[in-house]
Amino acid sequence: MQSTTETIHHRICPLCEACCGLEITVRGEQVARIRGHDADVFSAGYICPKGVALKDLHEDPDRLRTPLIRRDGRLQPATWAEAWEEIARRLAPIQQAHGRDAVGLVIGNPAAHKIGLLSTIPRLAKALGTRNVFTAATLDQMPRHVASGLLFGHWMSVPVPDIARCELLIVLGANPVVSNGSMWTVPDFRGKARAMQARGGRLVVIDPRRTETAALADAHHFIRPGGDAFLLAGMVHTLFDEGLVRLGTVAAQVQGVDAIQAAVQGFSAEAVSARCGIPAGIIRALARELAASPRASIYARIGSCTQQYGTLATWLVDVLNALTGHLDTPGGAMFPKAAAFASNASGQPGIGRGVALGRHASRVSAAPEVMGELPIGCLMEEIETPGKGQIRALFTLATNPVLSAPNGARLAQALDGLDFMVSLDIYLNETTRHADVVLPAASPLEDMHYDMPFPQLSWRNHARYSPPVFARAPGQPAEWETVLQLAAIASGGDPQRSAADIDDEQFAQETQLRFGAAAPAVLAATAGLHGPDRLLDVALRSGPYGDQFGRQPEGLNLARVRASTSAGGIDLGPLQPRLPELLRTPSGKVELAPQLLLDDLQRAHTDLARTPAAMVVIGRRDVRSNNSWMHNLPLLAKGPMRCTALLHPDDAQRLGLRDGAMAHIFRDAAGGRRSITLQVECSADMMPGVVSVPHGWGHDLPGTQLRLASERPGANLNALLDEDLRDPLSGNAVLSGVPVEMLPAG
Numbered sequence: 001m002q003s004t005t006e007t008i009h010h011r012i013c014p015l016c017e018a019c020c021g022l023e024i025t026v027r028g029e030q031v032a033r034i035r036g037h038d039a040d041v042f043s044a045g046y047i048c049p050k051g052v053a054l055k056d057l058h059e060d061p062d063r064l065r066t067p068l069i070r071r072d073g074r075l076q077p078a079t080w081a082e083a084w085e086e087i088a089r090r091l092a093p094i095q096q097a098h099g100r101d102a103v104g105l106v107i108g109n110p111a112a113h114k115i116g117l118l119s120t121i122p123r124l125a126k127a128l129g130t131r132n133v134f135t136a137a138t139l140d141q142m143p144r145h146v147a148s149g150l151l152f153g154h155w156m157s158v159p160v161p162d163i164a165r166c167e168l169l170i171v172l173g174a175n176p177v178v179s180n181g182s183m184w185t186v187p188d189f190r191g192k193a194r195a196m197q198a199r200g201g202r203l204v205v206i207d208p209r210r211t212e213t214a215a216l217a218d219a220h221h222f223i224r225p226g227g228d229a230f231l232l233a234g235m236v237h238t239l240f241d242e243g244l245v246r247l248g249t250v251a252a253q254v255q256g257v258d259a260i261q262a263a264v265q266g267f268s269a270e271a272v273s274a275r276c277g278i279p280a281g282i283i284r285a286l287a288r289e290l291a292a293s294p295r296a297s298i299y300a301r302i303g304s305c306t307q308q309y310g311t312l313a314t315w316l317v318d319v320l321n322a323l324t325g326h327l328d329t330p331g332g333a334m335f336p337k338a339a340a341f342a343s344n345a346s347g348q349p350g351i352g353r354g355v356a357l358g359r360h361a362s363r364v365s366a367a368p369e370v371m372g373e374l375p376i377g378c379l380m381e382e383i384e385t386p387g388k389g390q391i392r393a394l395f396t397l398a399t400n401p402v403l404s405a406p407n408g409a410r411l412a413q414a415l416d417g418l419d420f421m422v423s424l425d426i427y428l429n430e431t432t433r434h435a436d437v438v439l440p441a442a443s444p445l446e447d448m449h450y451d452m453p454f455p456q457l458s459w460r461n462h463a464r465y466s467p468p469v470f471a472r473a474p475g476q477p478a479e480w481e482t483v484l485q486l487a488a489i490a491s492g493g494d495p496q497r498s499a500a501d502i503d504d505e506q507f508a509q510e511t512q513l514r515f516g517a518a519a520p521a522v523l524a525a526t527a528g529l530h531g532p533d534r535l536l537d538v539a540l541r542s543g544p545y546g547d548q549f550g551r552q553p554e555g556l557n558l559a560r561v562r563a564s565t566s567a568g569g570i571d572l573g574p575l576q577p578r579l580p581e582l583l584r585t586p587s588g589k590v591e592l593a594p595q596l597l598l599d600d601l602q603r604a605h606t607d608l609a610r611t612p613a614a615m616v617v618i619g620r621r622d623v624r625s626n627n628s629w630m631h632n633l634p635l636l637a638k639g640p641m642r643c644t645a646l647l648h649p650d651d652a653q654r655l656g657l658r659d660g661a662m663a664h665i666f667r668d669a670a671g672g673r674r675s676i677t678l679q680v681e682c683s684a685d686m687m688p689g690v691v692s693v694p695h696g697w698g699h700d701l702p703g704t705q706l707r708l709a710s711e712r713p714g715a716n717l718n719a720l721l722d723e724d725l726r727d728p729l730s731g732n733a734v735l736s737g738v739p740v741e742m743l744p745a746g
């Protein structure tokens with residue numbers, strides 16, 4: 001008989017960067033309902049439809065429950081032991097014959113949301129010893145990391161708006177009302193923005209579409225896609241031109257202001273206006289408003305990153321915040337201080353080695369490495385191009401680049417040319433269908449969790465832990481166990497050795513290295529823990545709020561944070577100024593004018609006069625979608641089709657397109673015409689000359705197991721885009737502002 005007893009569980013939602021606290025009611029073995037956890041110290045009950053859809057995800061019959069091995073050309077269910085044997089049998093000869101770089105590694109977005117992946121992937125990368133590492137970061141946020149690394153000395157030192165106290169927030173190339181924030185963990189952005197407005201504050205949005213966030217704003221300005229660096233340089237120029245530069249409290253900690261003044265000379269508001277499509281008067285007014293507001297910041301995200309000048313634009317955002325006295329000040333752009341795993345809160349404060357880029361380069365296109373990664377746009381050529389270092393085997397972990405990266409058709413073909421491919425995923429989808437072995441990850445409700453990156457990006461400091469809601473099915477490993485096992489196999493270990501053993505051995509080694517004479521005490525203090533729980537305990541205890549293994553008896557440790565789960569976690573207070581303590585630059589200063597970026601300004605200057613294309617394509621997100629992988633969940637899939645081409649009615653008329661009718665969007669690219677077909681949606685909210693299409697669709701490829709998604713497949717925006725178009729500094733793909741043409745279909 002079905003049990004009717006209900007139990008309440010709390011878990012941080014793993015689906016987007018907002019990291020909302022969920023309250024999950026379980027009846028028997030079933031999720032009865034999911035709502036926001038009102039007591040959550042960080043998200044206070046906020047939730048979006050995707051959080052509710054975790055029930056659908058957990059119950060999805062298409063979600064993989066057993067490993068699959070390709071036999072006789074078909075992926076067939078297999079045991080875990082068989083999967084390990086198969087991987088060991090096929091991987092070793094490739095490594096031996098062709099060397100370490102012959103095995104590539106691709107890591108996707110959900111890895112950031114799974115401590116089991118994020119804490120163990122470095123071990124797998126080390127075991128593989130390959131330079132061919134690619135992640136979704138070069139589809140998304142690499143410019144942000146480069147700017148942070150160069151200015152503040154650490155890739156993850158990202159200033160975020162102190163929205164609880166600010167009175168002016170300028171949002172550029174982001175739509176947090178829908179995306180729920182990115183590189184800024186801010187559940188209920190809408191509520192917080194409204195509270196700011198109620199205090200008399202202003203929200204300004206700059207976007208080629210009058211977005212859901214713009215609808216909330218006090219002012220919205222259209223910007224020509226790809227024009228961000230020009231707008232921002234024009235604002236910086238205005239600050240110098242009009243004598244508005246005031247560094248404020250951080251003045252003594254910032255170097256390079258004169259170099260910036262010299263470098264922006266050719267970027268007056270009047271000079272950049274045509275390139276960014278914003279009148280000079282508005283550019284100047286924006287600069288003045290930012291300078292005049294005591295508590296303000298400008299925040300930019302993916303719309304400003306996924307373009308040819310992505311790093312330049314991201315850097316100029318930091319420059320503007322610094323030059324107007326808003327960097328590291330309450331109400332401005334501040335640095336969170338995470339309780340665990342934050343390298344900018346450990347080690348020697350105030351100085352460091354900074355970051356290095358381009359320590360090696362990709363084999364075929366010589367694209368520089370950033371953070372140990374190569375641009376994902378280089379993946380296919382590295383698989384296709386013969387020679388020493390050619391990728392012959394590939395591991396994909398939680399990634400779907402056949403849909404999420406430009407020119408997936410070419411990638412799909414390249415994947416078929418591999419000697420061997422292993423995927424760790426929850427679905428048989430457009431990418432994993434190419435694998436020889438597919439390893440299923442457990443449902444997120446079956447794993448413990450603690451966010452590693454997001455407390456480093458949060459609107460308020462906090463520590464929250466999620467125990468598993470359900471036990472894993474018998475035989476199903478946790479993701480950390482799977483990755484450790486893969487790492488052990490990659491280094492030639494026994495494929496049947498237990499992950500717990502491997503973990504114990506590696507933990508002991510790492511503890512010895514890190515703690516030296518204190519290692520035995522750390523091992524004793526964490527006895528009984530394993531996997532990510534043990535890493536988390538060490539990170540919390542040795543972290544900035546930690547109990548320091550007993551020396552700060554009131555401090556944090558795993559037991560204390562875990563005990564706070566049903567109370568909604570531990571609040572660690574509002575953001576605090578962190579300069580100079582946070583800095584890890586060689587000078588011990590904010591190195592505001594890195595030569596690399598000054599040089600890139602010159603590249604932009606030569607591009608100032610570019611004539612705009614008649615029609616360009618940009619991306620869009622919908623609250624019921626998440627990149628490429630949540631279209632198989634009933635709660636989210638219902639309702640109107642979201643994969644439409646949104647454009648201004650005047651453009652539609654000019655092109656003979658009708659609202660609701662089908663249209664082709666096409667480009668004549670190097671390899672021939674690229675085309676997708678989708679429904680037209682006319683809206684005066686679009687900037688004329690710009691068409692907006694969401695990404696992550698195109699679920700009509702054969703060989704997947706996504707029944708619901710394939711009923712309404714949508715069209716793949718990335719089929720139009722070029723894999724070799726990128727920001728040369730960060731390697732980030734250009735996903736926005738690409739010229740296209742449109743025609744009525746049929």
Ligand SMILES: Nc1nc2c(c(=O)[nH]1)N[C@H]1C(S)=C(S)[C@@H](COP(=O)(O)OP(=O)(O)OC[C@H]3O[C@@H](n4cnc5c(=O)[nH]c(N)nc54)[C@H](O)[C@@H]3O)O[C@H]1N2
Nearest residue numbers: 108109136139140398399400404424425441627628629695
């Ligand atoms: N044109 C265009 N393209 C874009 C973007 C855009 O704005 N425009 N956005 C880009 C951005 S921001 C990003 S981050 C990338 C994302 O790029 P990817 O990370 O490659 O793509 P996702 O669609 O997030 O795919 C996630 C994969 O992880 C799997 N998965 C889900 N949960 C789990 C889990 O718990 N464990 C494991 N092992 N697997 C899991 C899913 O089934 C899916 O295969 O896409 C980018 N692509």
Ligand SMILES: Nc1nc2c(c(=O)[nH]1)N[C@H]1C(S)=C(S)[C@@H](COP(=O)(O)OP(=O)(O)OC[C@H]3O[C@@H](n4cnc5c(=O)[nH]c(N)nc54)[C@H](O)[C@@H]3O)O[C@H]1N2
Nearest residue numbers: 173174175179182225226301302303622623625626627736
């Ligand atoms: N519902 C939902 N939420 C998500 C995701 C999702 O797929 N669905 N994905 C998650 C992920 S992985 C990420 S990285 C975040 C991203 O979070 P956001 O950065 O907020 O992403 P978007 O909502 O795509 O907003 C980007 C905005 O940039 C605009 N834009 C396009 N081109 C340009 C340009 O050249 N200049 C300027 N200034 N603006 C431009 C677009 O019109 C769009 O409104 O969202 C996360 N949250």
Ligand code: SF4
Nearest residue numbers: 013016019020048051
């Ligand atoms: S906004 Fe939605 S998807 Fe994002 S963490 Fe919150 S509930 Fe999950």
Ligand SMILES: [Mo]
Nearest residue numbers: 109136139140
């Ligand atoms: Mo992303």
